[in-house]
Amino acid sequence: MMMTEQRSRIALITGATRGIGRAIAEHFAKEDCRLALAYRSNRKEADETERVLKDRGVEVLMIQADLTDHVACREVVDRTVNHFGQLDILVNNAGTTYDGAFAVMKPEEYVPLIRGNCCAPVLLSLYAAPHLIASAEAGRNGAIVMMSSMAGITGKEGQVPYSTTKGSLIGATRLLARHFGPRGVRVNALAPGFIRTDMVKALNPKMYNHVLEASASPRMGEPQEVAGAAWFLASHSSSYINGQVHRIDGGFLR
Amino acid sequence: MPMKKLLFDNLDGFLGKALAEAWERQGGCVIDASCRGGVSSALSDISSPHGVVFTESVIDEATLLSKAEDDPEQAVVFTESLHQQTIEFLANCRAATQAMMPVKQGNVLALCVDDVAARVLGLPQSPIINQARAAATKSLSKEYGRMGISYNTVVCQPSREMVEKSTWRASRDAMKVYSLRYSPVETSDYISFLLSMFDGSTIVNGGLICLGNGVMEMGA
Numbered sequence: 219m220m221m222t223e224q225r226s227r228i229a230l231i232t233g234a235t236r237g238i239g240r241a242i243a244e245h246f247a248k249e250d251c252r253l254a255l256a257y258r259s260n261r262k263e264a265d266e267t268e269r270v271l272k273d274r275g276v277e278v279l280m281i282q283a284d285l286t287d288h289v290a291c292r293e294v295v296d297r298t299v300n301h302f303g304q305l306d307i308l309v310n311n312a313g314t315t316y317d318g319a320f321a322v323m324k325p326e327e328y329v330p331l332i333r334g335n336c337c338a339p340v341l342l343s344l345y346a347a348p349h350l351i352a353s354a355e356a357g358r359n360g361a362i363v364m365m366s367s368m369a370g371i372t373g374k375e376g377q378v379p380y381s382t383t384k385g386s387l388i389g390a391t392r393l394l395a396r397h398f399g400p401r402g403v404r405v406n407a408l409a410p411g412f413i414r415t416d417m418v419k420a421l422n423p424k425m426y427n428h429v430l431e432a433s434a435s436p437r438m439g440e441p442q443e444v445a446g447a448a449w450f451l452a453s454h455s456s457s458y459i460n461g462q463v464h465r466i467d468g469g470f471l472r
Numbered sequence: 473m474p475m476k477k478l479l480f481d482n483l484d485g486f487l488g489k490a491l492a493e494a495w496e497r498q499g500g501c502v503i504d505a506s507c508r509g510g511v512s513s514a515l516s517d518i519s520s521p522h523g524v525v526f527t528e529s530v531i532d533e534a535t536l537l538s539k540a541e542d543d544p545e546q547a548v549v550f551t552e553s554l555h556q557q558t559i560e561f562l563a564n565c566r567a568a569t570q571a572m573m574p575v576k577q578g579n580v581l582a583l584c585v586d587d588v589a590a591r592v593l594g595l596p597q598s599p600i601i602n603q604a605r606a607a608a609t610k611s612l613s614k615e616y617g618r619m620g621i622s623y624n625t626v627v628c629q630p631s632r633e634m635v636e637k638s639t640w641r642a643s644r645d646a647m648k649v650y651s652l653r654y655s656p657v658e659t660s661d662y663i664s665f666l667l668s669m670f671d672g673s674t675i676v677n678g679g680l681i682c683l684g685n686g687v688m689e690m691g692a
Contacts, residue, residue, distance in 0.1 A: 288548045320615060321569045325559065332558050336604070337551040344540050344547040370603070373610025373678060379562060385607025386558065389533075389599035392587070397537055 227358055228302040229452065230254040230294065230346065232285060232338075233312030235263040237415035238365065241441035242309055242448045243267065247276040249449055254279045254298035254305075256312065277302075285312055285338035286330050295345040305349035306358045307452045310339035311365040313383075315417060320378040328379035335383035339364055340390050343405070347398055354402025361452045362398075364391050364407035368467050371409050384409070388463050395461030404460045406451040411467025413439040434469025475501040476522040478670065479514055481564060482506035486634050487583050487662060488527025494663045495670075511564035515571045523579035523670050524568040526561065526605065528628075532596035557601050565608060565623075569616055576620040579670055582609055586684060589629040592646045593639055602627065606680045613678030622677040624669065629684025632656040651686025 229246045233239040234255035240263075243255055253271065255278060257264045264280050271278045279301045283290040299305050313335045316328050343362050350360030369377050370384025388407060395405040412418055412429045418438070421429070430436040444466050450456050451464070483489045483504050492502045500522070505514040515521065531553060540547040565580065572578030582605040587597040602625075609623040617623070632640070640656060647654035662683055668674045 288551065292544060320566060320612065321573060323566070325563055325566075328562070329559060332555055332562075336558060336600075337555050340554065340600075341547055341551050344537075344550075345544070347541060369611070370607045373607055373612075373614055375611060375614035378565075378608055378611045378615065381611040382558060382562060382604045382608040386554065386600045386604035388607075389587075389601070389603030392603075393533055393537060393597070393599045396591070397534070397541075 227251050227306040228254065228298065228304050229307035229309060230256065230298045230305055230342075231309040231311055232256040232294070232342065233258070235260060235267045237417065238410065238413060238441045238444045239309075239311040240267055241445035242311060243271065245442065245445035245449050246307070246452070247271050247274060249453070251307065252277040252302060254281060254294075254301065256281045256283050256285070256294050258282070258284055258312070285342070286333040288337075288341055291338055291341040292345050295342060295349070299349055304353060304358070305346055306353040307361050307363070308342060308346045308350065309363045309365070309448060309452070310342055310387075312338065313365060313367075315377065315380040317376050317380065319376070323379070331379050332383055335380070336386045336390075339387060340394075343390075343394055347403065350403045351398065351401045359454050359457065360403040362394065362403065362405040363448050363451045364405065366391070366407045366409045366463060368409050368411040368465060368470060371463065371465065391463060392461045399460050404451075404456070406456070406459055406461065407463040408444060408447055408451070409463050409465045409467070410444050411439060411465065411470045413441055413444055413466075415441060429470070432470055433467070434471060437468065439466060439468055475499060476670075477501045477503055477518055477520070479503045479505055479511065479518070479521045479524045479568075481511050481524075481526050483527065484530050485527035485583065487585070487628055487631070487659070488525060490659050490663055491525060491583070491666050494667060498667070512567040515567050520575050521568070521571060521578065523581060524564070526564065526580075526582040528583045528585045529557070529598035529601045530596050531557065531598060531601070533600055534591065534597045554600055558604055561601070561605060562608065565612060569612065569621065572621045573616070573619055578621045580609065580612070580621065580623045581666070581669060582606070582625040583666075584625060584627045586627050586629045586682065588650070589647070589684065592643050593630050593635050595630055595634065610678045610680065617677045622669075624676055624679045624681060626666065626669075627680070627682045628662050629657065629686075631659040631662055633659045647686070654685055657684055
């Protein structure tokens with residue numbers, strides 16, 4: 219089905235007030251989407267994001283939610299649909315990390331990571347699915363974009379639980395694509411490498427230099443570069459791409 | 473010479489069970505952790521395990537997903553299952569690593585069944601847990617490979633014996649999509665390879681090894 223009019227599409231983006239999520243929100247706004255933006259706790263960042271987008275004339279619904287709670291996942295989708303009347307794009311961007319030597323890590327330290335990084339995106343996708351199917355049927359190109367990670371593909375020392383959750387998202391992308399693809403909903407994933415966000419700010423200079431040396435494009439990525447790819451996967455331009463994982467890592471050929 | 477001990481998280485999976493039987497036939501000792509309170513508990517009772525094997529998942533994620541689609545409660549059941557399996561796998565990997573670190577040797581093997589071929593043949597599909605296992609073993613090999621511990625994930629297409637002959641016949645055309653004149657691999661051929669991963673003859677650590685004929689999604 220041809221989709222020529224992207225205006226009036228509704229996007230729900232999780233973890234949308236900082237880093238990659240914020241960049242995605244701003245990019246989708248430029249593409250005339252109306253936005254439901256979920257954030258966990260930082261009210262100040264949420265207010266700032268809302269203000270910037272509203273100043274540009276974008277209709278925004280801010281939703282505070284702890285996505286490690288399955289009830290909150292349901293409410294985020296319900297509030298989005300109740301407010302806008304439809305949902306066309308889900309970007310499962312929210313994620314956290316817990317780094318350290320795995321052998322001495324306590325399970326209670328990484329349990330929330332698994333709920334938030336792995337279970338929440340699957341739950342949100344399931345709750346959003348009926349609306350995305352309706353979107354596809356209406357020619358609005360229902361799509362899900364998962365935010366995996368290079369660590370989920372290649373593995374990463376010091377990030378065993380994080381990479382595990384990001385690996386699981388790759389499997390979830392394929393499972394959901396297979397399940398919902400016949401009804402017009404596409405599910406794809408992005409696997410960013412070293413992107414200039416708070417999550418990689420702690421990178422020591424030695425590691426930073428290693429990243430540069432190992433990359434075909436010897437620099438860190440910018441959140442906006444991930445946002446462009448997220449829009450591509452959410453838009454009609456990628457209408458024949460489904461169940462795939464796309465690395466955005468500057469050619470990190472480690 | 474003490475018997476080399478291979479610890480299995482359970483013997484529910486066809487391939488895991490076949491590997492356990494082969495290990496015993498060649499004089500090794502098999503320990504089924506599911507009969508001893510789980511991997512962590514079993515590891516606290518035995519000294520110097522030669523290896524720990526996580527047998528293939530028999531939970532069908534596709535079925536759970538189908539049930540979850542129209543039922544919010546089933547959606548929670550599905551994700552709780554994922555959560556539980558992931559937590560358990562990580563806890564078991566941690567216990568295995570802690571047990572192997574003092575002796576600076578050991579092998580951790582995660583067995584998986586390729587979800588594409590499984591789907592065609594009507595077997596349980598577990599792409600989420602498979603990919604989680606692959607990412608975890610890659611990360612662990614990068615972190616603890618230097619200590620002489622190897623971590624690998626092996627993804628097998630269903631072996632000939634895992635599926636009825638009539639199912640193979642009925643699925644022949646579907647499998648041709650992946651490989652013309654598709655012919656399933658015998659379980660014994662898989663087992664020969666898997667045994668080599670425990671005798672030191674296969675130098676691989678952090679591998680995601682796909683076994684079978686034709687294109688498989690995880691290896692792509």
